Each structure stands twice: as C-alpha cells, then as structure tokens.
Amino acid sequence: MIVGEQKPLEEILSLLGNARRVLVAGCGTCVTVCFAGGEKEAAILASALRMKSQLEGRPMEVDEVTVQRQCEWEYIDPLAERLKDYNVVLSLACGIGVQAMNERFPDVITLPGLNTTFLGLPEEHGVWVERCQACGDCILGVTFGICPIARCSKQLLNGPCGGSQNGVCEVNPDIPCAWQLIWERAIKFGQVERLLEVQPPKNWSRSRDGGPRKIVREDLRLPESE
Amino acid sequence: MSNQTNGYKSGSNLEKLLRAGHFVVTAEIGPPQSADPEVIRRKARLLKGVVDAANITDNQTAIVRMSSIASAVLALQEGVEPIVQMTCRDRNRLAMQSDLLGAYALGARNLLCLTGDHQSFGNHPTAKNVHDLDSIQFIRMVRDMRDEGRFQCGDEIKGVRPAFFIGAAENPFADPFDFRPYRLAKKIAAGVDFIQTQIILDIPRFREFMKRVVDMGLHEKVYILAGIGPLKSAGAARYMRDKVPGMRVREEYVERMEAAVAGIPKEDKKARKEAWEREGIRIAIEQIQEIREIPGVAGVHIMAIEWEEAVRPIVEGAGLLPRPVVE
Numbered sequence A: 001m002i003v004g005e006q007k008p009l010e011e012i013l014s015l016l017g018n019a020r021r022v023l024v025a026g027c028g029t030c031v032t033v034c035f036a037g038g039e040k041e042a043a044i045l046a047s048a049l050r051m052k053s054q055l056e057g058r059p060m061e062v063d064e065v066t067v068q069r070q071c072e073w074e075y076i077d078p079l080a081e082r083l084k085d086y087n088v089v090l091s092l093a094c095g096i097g098v099q100a101m102n103e104r105f106p107d108v109i110t111l112p113g114l115n116t117t118f119l120g121l122p123e124e125h126g127v128w129v130e131r132c133q134a135c136g137d138c139i140l141g142v143t144f145g146i147c148p149i150a151r152c153s154k155q156l157l158n159g160p161c162g163g164s165q166n167g168v169c170e171v172n173p174d175i176p177c178a179w180q181l182i183w184e185r186a187i188k189f190g191q192v193e194r195l196l197e198v199q200p201p202k203n204w205s206r207s208r209d210g211g212p213r214k215i216v217r218e219d220l221r222l223p224e225s226e
Numbered sequence B: 001m002s003n004q005t006n007g008y009k010s011g012s013n014l015e016k017l018l019r020a021g022h023f024v025v026t027a028e029i030g031p032p033q034s035a036d037p038e039v040i041r042r043k044a045r046l047l048k049g050v051v052d053a054a055n056i057t058d059n060q061t062a063i064v065r066m067s068s069i070a071s072a073v074l075a076l077q078e079g080v081e082p083i084v085q086m087t088c089r090d091r092n093r094l095a096m097q098s099d100l101l102g103a104y105a106l107g108a109r110n111l112l113c114l115t116g117d118h119q120s121f122g123n124h125p126t127a128k129n130v131h132d133l134d135s136i137q138f139i140r141m142v143r144d145m146r147d148e149g150r151f152q153c154g155d156e157i158k159g160v161r162p163a164f165f166i167g168a169a170e171n172p173f174a175d176p177f178d179f180r181p182y183r184l185a186k187k188i189a190a191g192v193d194f195i196q197t198q199i200i201l202d203i204p205r206f207r208e209f210m211k212r213v214v215d216m217g218l219h220e221k222v223y224i225l226a227g228i229g230p231l232k233s234a235g236a237a238r239y240m241r242d243k244v245p246g247m248r249v250r251e252e253y254v255e256r257m258e259a260a261v262a263g264i265p266k267e268d269k270k271a272r273k274e275a276w277e278r279e280g281i282r283i284a285i286e287q288i289q290e291i292r293e294i295p296g297v298a299g300v301h302i303m304a305i306e307w308e309e310a311v312r313p314i315v316e317g318a319g320l321l322p323r324p325v326v327e
C-alpha cells in the first residue's frame, strides 16, 4: 500500500494562506489503513483547522468529506457539485489523489495535506516500512524475495557494502541490512551460488529515470466512441 | 587501438612492482575542503619515495573536497603516483566514464572503484545519491573499457583506451562475514587487479578471512594490500571501535593506547599527543610485521588520515625503505 503521514499543522496553515472556505478531503483506501488521511483523520484535521484559524483571528469555514479512492475518476466525479462552494480542497490522499483532484477539477486548487512517503506495509501496529520503489523491472526473483532497490540504502545489486554489521545498515541501526537478509534467505534455500553471479547494471530506463511512465493495455481499452 | 603497455595492463609503478613480486606500500592523500593546491603538494612531498603509490580520496566520508582527479594530477607533478579513488555515490555511468577518459589523459594509471560512504555521514546529508552502478558493475565497466575497448553501452572506444590498473576495497570485518570472500571472488570475476582492505585492528579475524581467500585460491588472482590505520589517540581507537560501521577493534589496541599516556598529566597535552603518536606508530609497525607473514598478502595500504607525517616512520620502522624501483 501507499504510506503517508500528515504534514505539520503549521505547514498546512501556511499552504492554506487566506483561504476562507476549505474542504478537507480524506481517502478511504491506503491512507485510511495507515491512519494518515481517512475519514477519522479528515474530521480531526478539519476541527483542528477550525480551532486554530479561530484562535488566530482569521476563521476559516472547514468541512470534510471522504471518498473511497481519490485516485479514480469514478469515485471523485460525484464531488463536482459540492466543490463549487470551496476556494480550496485540502486533500489527505496520497500525491496521486491530490493530482487526480487537480486534474479533474481544474477550477479549484487542491493542496496536499500529507507527505506521501513510500510503498510499504505495516510491520507491526504503528510501524510502517518501505518495501518497493516501483522500479519497473522487478528483481525479487533473484534476490530471494527481498528488494535491494527499496531496502538497501545504496541500491546495491551484487552484495553488501562494507558498512553492514550485526545485521544492520551503516546508515542507521534501525534499518536491517537488505543484503544480510538476502544472504540469510540464500543460505536457507541452499542457493548461495545464485548470489555469486555478477549482476549487470540495472536498466533504470524502466524506472522513473526513463521519464514518467505509462502502461497501455490495448486488450482492455474501450472502443473510441464515434 | 590498443595502448603501448609492454605486456602490462596499465604500466603503472604499482602494477610493475606487484608483478615483480615486491611487497608494496601505498598510503592515502586526503584532498582539502578548499581549492588550495599546496595542501596536496605538501602531503605528496611527505610521501614521495616512501610509498609506491598514493590513494587520492573521492569526497571521503561524503564531505565535499577537491576532486580526486585534479588532486591526482597535483600529486603526479610532485612525483607521487596516484591511485584515483572514485565512488558510485556521486556519478552515473556517463559521468564515470567521461571522468575516466579525462583521468587517463591526464596521466592517472591506477583506479580504486568504490561504492562510497552514504551521504548521510557527510556535510550534504540532504543530497540525492546516484548508485547507478555498484562497485562490482563499476569494476566490470572499467575492465571492458581497457580490455575490450568498449564503453558500458557496448560502443567501441575509437582511439586511446583508458587502461587502468583496477583496484577495489574489501572489508573483511563487515557482515555477513561468510559472504566476504565470495564478494571478493565476484570482484575478481568482474576484473579487479588489486584490493586494499579496510583498516585491520583485529588481526585474528583478518587471518581467518585470508585463510578462506587462500583456500579459494583467490590470492593468486588478485593482489591483496592489507589496510593499516595508525591510531592517533586512545579516543580515536574508541571512536573506531564504537562509531565506525563495519569496523572491528580488538580491546588490546584501546588498552595499549590508554596505557601509553599513563602517568602523563591530562594538562600536558603535548606530551600526551607525542606519547600517543609514538605508540600508534609502534603498533602500526608491529602490525605490518605480523601481517606480512600472512599468506596471500602482497603489500600494505597505510591510512594515516590527516596524519601523513606518520607514514615515513612507519614504513621505515617496518624495514620497507628504500622502496624498490622497476623499469
């Protein structure tokens, strides 16, 4: 899932500037699951904004709404009528949701209330960790199911750097060294020799380095309407 | 077009000495955090005639310093053969290859291919890192430029090829320990010619590493230079023990450095410094003598960081002066 965290209130207020009527828009999918931008967080933030703006002597009218998925037209289209009443939407969706809103409703500005942080999972209650960088050419099949692109601080493809010690990464003892984990999995499956082949340079053109990416599936496209 | 190297890969002094079977000595020159060429010249003069080649570090510990290639040219002008260090952290494959062509054109013949310390350790922790290649892919690229006359993309190098003597680092003390000899084997498969190890402050562990290396026959395919890091103070020993990732320091070194200043009052900074430096140099000399006897070790790499003055007494004390000359 996409994991995000709310921006500090101060930053949100400064982004909102002199907006009078604000709609806080939560999203019911990833950011709900990571407790950053769902219905509950939208309500809490909306009331915080009302209070804070009141205290600062420039009261804002703040309402809230939550849609199932801000990243799909069919879920946001029903908002069209309602948006006419607002100067600004403060989206608590990921960056994709924020852009979807701006794209679909070009006459109203949608601002981000979250920092979209990574693609990951909840490791335990209250702890989320990164697992994928969407590199466009998945190599989990040769790294025993552990991603060195997302989980090795230097994205190494041929084994650990010289800073790996006691299972943790040189960058921070809170980061497990991805290559220690890969090595352990290789031993577990008795396939250490698979790590001894020199992996060639990665084709980063399939990653973001190739420019913004797009997938077109002709088999799924609907026929052009006449 | 192939280059005139008389059967050598690069024809560097370092390569010739190793091929002739000499026990080689390298050291390190850290470029300044300024544009002052005199810093390199002064450090180079301290090492001239004392070492066979000197590493020129590349934004070491992710702190911006004078370019290693520019510094290497200054060292060359002072009569010290440089080993240009280059990391994967700051350059993509285009910049790397272009800099390699330039470094060779300016007279550099030795190259050390490194991953690079993470930028979070340095003075620009908010920088974007590159890591387009890792150090093993980097070695392969440099080897193909030299031996196949091809750029990484496969295009032919029309004209002079950059023919470097290719080095890499290896840390026998990092984890997973069992992976380390295999990683060395990968570097050899990628085309490395020599290895400089991390600073050794745990000789038994190094001995164990070298035993595995020799058992795998790797020492016959690559020259291994053992890393020596003279300790400057008890605090430095403790710092390396506690703070440097991938480092192992045996207690005996910390204790010896602490004992070196026993009886000298804390206020007498000068006497303490001298006592520490004497002991640090003494330990380094003893280590070289011990490490020399370990099968598979072809030389030493002395990392006297910001303490280039220590290199001569260490090399001299270890009985390694004068340095041999080969034609």
Ligand code: SF4
Pocket: A131, A132, A133, A134, A135, A136, A137, A138, A139, A140, A147, A148, A149, A150
């Ligand atoms: S290899 Fe690429 S696609 Fe696969 S998990 Fe890692 S970043 Fe994601």
Ligand code: SF4
Pocket: A151, A152, A153, A154, A155, A156, A159, A160, A161, A162, A163, A164, A165, A168, A169, A170, A171, A176, A177, A178, A179, A180
């Ligand atoms: S310590 Fe491990 S995870 Fe960290 S950069 Fe090195 S190899 Fe990658």
